[in-house]
Amino acid sequence: MLRPVIYASCLLATSLAFAHHHSGDSAKTKTAEDPLDVLMQQWKREGRRLNFVADHDHDGDSRVSSMEFEQSRRDRFDITDTNDDGIVDQQEYVYEWEDRLDARIEDDRESRVNQTYVRFEAMDKDDDAFMSWDEYAASGDRIFTGWDTNDDNVIDANDPPRESRWTPKAESEMTAEELTQRNERKMAWARSTFEMPTTHRLEGVMARYDLDENGSVGRDEFDGKRRADYDATDYDGNGTLDADEYADEFQDRMDPVIETYRAESVEQSHRRFEALDNNDDGAMTFAEYRESGNRIFARYDVTEDGYVKFDDPLPRPFEELANEPEVAAANVD
């Protein structure tokens, strides 16, 4: 596991990020971008680099040399080459990816399910282990009024952006322990897989409640959908929801999302293999794999000193690489 010294050394970079985030009135001028989204993207990028160093820093000096990284690539290549013939074919490559992907998906899935039980407990205000319609409706009311910022009983484009409900503590004000926690969250966030629509975002509200897809959600439309959802979640039809029913309904929505995410991700791993297999012979040699490793390292080693460190500037966002499949392929780790 990482030592606290690592976390302390990234204090500077992250507090700069927060300074950027808190400066100006970005929420008002850039309505399309929720400041929290911007922040989460930033955390994801920082998390990726934290993971990079944590995964490849074999000698524990809080930085990754090109030699250390090459050793990691060699190890990964050998693990992937299950029949030990010195080359990785497409099937071996995809299988290895699937194994890691499925472990991550399963972790994410489990933690999402656990969260539904926590949510249930929070919504079950009278602690009787059932969520009555009133308790469910109260939660709906908070969602609706939270987004209907101009109080006209319609959630639509006329609503001014709402205040962020959660302002993260600035990292410059954090103790070493808090910073460790924060960085663990970033690392977990960077490794997280599928995303579920959430009513914490406007798209999530629209996707679930804008039944006629006219870009606005009226109070009646909203309440009607809440009632229908409540009734559909009451699988045993006894007029109230228990925690299992509540969690089941969530899982019934989550599992198709996972299925789609997984299929796309596996499909992408095929495309990555093809990009990595330079000479298109269906067999990736370690030389080809190392070449892609060099590109990954070069991307992270922004200062070009042969080491990836926590206080290096962040590399180009991964998202910008989408149209460069070879670079993207090399950076998926």
Place this chain on the structure above:
Amino acid sequence: MSRVVQQFLLAATLVIGASIAAPNALAEVASQHYDGVLGTSMDLSIAGVDDAVAEAAFDAALTEVSRLDVLLSEYRSDSEVSRLNQQRSLTSVSTELRELINYCRHWESETRGRFSCKMGQIRDRWRAAETSGELPDRRELRGLARQLRSIELPNADTDTYTLPQHVNLDLGGIAKGFIIDQVLAAMQQAAPTAVGIKVDIGGDARYHGTNIDGEPWLVGLSDTFSDESAPNGVVALRGLALAASGHQSRTYVVGRREYSQILSARDGWPTPNKNSSYVLATSALAADVAATLTASADSADALDWVSGQALTEVLLVLPDGRQAASENWRSFEVLDHDSPLPLMTVSFEIPEIEEGRYRRPYVAVWITNSEREPIRNLLLLGESRRWAQENRRWWRAVGRDNRVLFDGYARSTRRPGSYTVSWDGRDDQGRPVEGEQFWLHMEAAREHGGHTYTNVKLDFSAPASESLAAEGEFGDISIRWERDSTPSSQGAVAATNFFQDQ
């Protein structure tokens, strides 16, 4: 499930039931090993009878296993249970199947539906998945499981039995224990003068009577891949059943992957094992059911459940090696340790505090040695890592280096009320502690509320008690401590010989 847990489970394939007899007793205990019994192996031992009677008892055991296999096997399409599943109704159902169905009803109710014999259809989906290589649809299985949970299995008091719609019997979680109990009965009948009988099928076993000369059966709890003979201890048993779960159980192989055959009654999906679990109970059937359940539950929930079951004890070994034992488990354990262990009980109140937005406090109770090194976590209430850190002393001393505590140890904060917590003189790994002086630490903190920390020095050179008046988040606290004064069990005597002879 984390990868760490998975690796642990792979490495910790448990073999129990290796009965360890004192060397000078071997001649008086006849034993037989059989392969290919119920898809696994069977080990029988019998003490205190001559060879002819022993042979007769072994024959009776084999006959009984075959007879029950014909009734209960789910791998035979002509077994009685398979015919019931196919025909939905049978007119002359055997006493054994009826008895087993009623046990299913009993355990389903005892476990509030977490144990189920109604999962036949779901099991069939998994078997089909093995053939097709495609995983079953998770939503569909969940829907099916939900439907099954709402259906009650009818009682089987008469010899005509009709299955409710959608229900196919799956006796996989209960039949083996039942058969062990029946085999023991058959051997007792064939050898009524036997002083002791062991029936072990695939690692679950029943230990009837005594080994020889009134000595209990000594059973090592071990890992196959471990060099140690019994890293999880030795128990002395007399007329009890012991089952283990959390080892690499049978799996469904779908495509390249393996999935546990223990399916959750909640959603029909394979249950990841969270712990290795050893259970003592008065029947192999009860031990089998309880071991399966406790292996897949959070340790705190598992202990809570076992404490509500009569004559049932459990030892859980968590993935990081920590042990959690039910109240009386340790009294069956054979200790290779001379001096009596420290015992401590602390009772305390969490008072109701009148505040607008009252939240339940996060509570940590732990023991350190005289060097103030943490050696045992006794209680951790509250599941949120973020808020548990408000217990600052605990967090610095224990929590930040033991993140896994939250996965296997923490339990929901209960309402204000009375709590009693005991310490059995062991560290987190179940090892007896050495030394005379220890510290008890108690800390409670509330979100947006107060914080209270207190500690008490426990000197075990003499029995003592201490009371602390209510302060902050804690109400009155009373603590008693002494050395364990219960005499060592007869098992311990035999074990001493055994350990010396090695």
